[in-house]
Amino acid sequence: MDLRPTTHPVRGFLWVAGGWTALILAFAGAILPVLPCTPFVILASFCFYRGSPRMHAWLHRSAWFGPMLDDWQHYRGVRRSMKYRALFLVAAVVACTLIYSNLTWWMQYVVLAGVSVGLYVILTCRTLPDDTPRAPRSA
Numbered sequence: 001m002d003l004r005p006t007t008h009p010v011r012g013f014l015w016v017a018g019g020w021t022a023l024i025l026a027f028a029g030a031i032l033p034v035l036p037c038t039p040f041v042i043l044a045s046f047c048f049y050r051g052s053p054r055m056h057a058w059l060h061r062s063a064w065f066g067p068m069l070d071d072w073q074h075y076r077g078v079r080r081s082m083k084y085r086a087l088f089l090v091a092a093v094v095a096c097t098l099i100y101s102n103l104t105w106w107m108q109y110v111v112l113a114g115v116s117v118g119l120y121v122i123l124t125c126r127t128l129p130d131d132t133p134r135a136p137r138s139a
Contacts, residue, residue: 005050006050016047019044022043022044022047037086038068039121045060045069070135075135080128083123090119092110102121
């Protein structure tokens with residue numbers, strides 16, 4: 001499979017559209033406990049790399065996602081504090097949702113099933129110690 005950036009305008013547009021879709025899902029994953037954020041940011045980086053080197057560089061320079069992407073690219077992992085923060089936020093939001101909502105019993109199980117997928121993704125990512133040196137800037 002060819003992993004270089006594409007020069008075909010239609011394919012480039014589709015890759016960029018896929019990158020924006022993944023980035024929107026990442027923003028939703030930062031708010032909703034059902035969706036994990038990090039895999040969508042990594043997918044957006046890949047799509048932008050294939051479709052637009054300029055968008056790829058912009059994403060890697062961003063204050064929110066740049067350090068996470070650099071850690072992933074250099075170390076293939078997520079920092080311990082980031083992982084604990086994500087687990088805490090997911091647990092807190094799900095607990096509040098299940099306690100204060102009027103969901104039926106089967107819908108509560110649907111929410112728990114979706115959240116368990118997100119927790120599985122978070123827990124199976126490689127954990128980096130917080131004192132790991134910052135990865136060099138990639139873009």
